[in-house]
Amino acid sequence: MLRGYSRLAASGINRMVRVTDVTLYLFCPRKLYLVGFLGIRGRPTRESIMGKLAHYAYLRASILKITEDRVEEESVNIAREAVEKKLTEGLSDTEVKEIVVKTLRFRAENPITGGVEVEKYVESVRLGLNGQIDLMEEHTPVEVKYKSRAEYRDLIQLTLYTLLLEDVYGWDIDYGYIDLLKASRRLRIEVNNRLRGDALKLRDKVQETILMGTYPPARDKCRGCDLKIECRSLFH
Ligand code: SF4
Structure with missing residues (x-):
């Protein structure tokens, strides 16, 4: 297995990239340029507000190691916290309640028995990578997405988070989870050699792209992109 701590995983280029730079690149190289280089952020949409709320509720419920019998009570507390943190703007009280209760129920279906850590920052100069992992359940990384399907x-x-953890802590991690909040579904992903090889090639590609400033042509993802307006005004 190509582990994060192995010699073959090391970066040949002295340029740190964020794991999210790689995912942005895969979505659309031009978006990496807009967000990563120019620092432009998309305006919040209804969908992104619902996503942030669900994400917040999920991480809070994880810290609390919520169980089914506490969903009703904790959903009231977590919804109140989310309102105070201004994570619910534009959503009705009913919508907030529905999203929080659904998210907490899903969390309770996958109980956490061991240690839990949220928004864990990891960095490796050797791998040329850094990033923040949504959730750690003991040594298992969990990506939390407000989606119905994983892409x-x-x-x-x-995979990149797995490699980072292996390099920084010397652990062997064979799988992780992607928790799909819209579908209330947990996917167990075997982090196999194919994914590891692909992820490292993409890291190299993104390092090279950022260093050289040679962003390849845009991909056909514009319909689902929150930077349509900014992109059109800069490139058309
Ligand atoms: S609008 Fe289209 S080309 Fe522009 S960043 Fe978004 S996906 Fe890429």
């Missing part, structure tokens, strides 16, 4: 870039993201 290839989600698998690559999880």
Whole structure:
């Protein structure tokens, strides 16, 4: 297995990239340029607000190691916290409640028995990578997505976090999870050699792209992109 700590995983280029740079590149290289280089951020949409709320509720419920019998009570507390943190703007009280209760139920279906850590930052100069992992359940990385289906870039993201953890801590991690909040579904992803090889090749590609400033042509993802307006005004 090509582990994160092995010699073959090391970066040949002295340029640190974020794991999210790689996922942005996979979505659209031009978006990596807009977000990673120019620092442009998309305006919040209804969907992104619902996603942030669900994400917040999921991580809070993970820290609390929520169980089914506590969903009703904790959903009230977590919804209140989310309102105070201004994570619910534009959503009705009913929508907030529905999202929080659904998210907490899903969390309770996958109980955490061991240690838990949220938003764990990891960095490796040797791998030329850094990033923040949504959730750690003991030594297992978990990516949390407000989606119904996992995409290839989600698998690559999880794989890069796995490699980072292996390099930084010397652990052997064979699988991780992608938790799909919209579908209330947990996917167990075997982090195999194919994914590891692909992820490292993509890291190299993104390092090279950022260093050289040679962003390849845009991909056909514009319909689902939150930077359509900014992109059109800069490139058309
Ligand atoms: S609008 Fe289209 S080309 Fe522009 S960044 Fe988004 S996906 Fe890429």
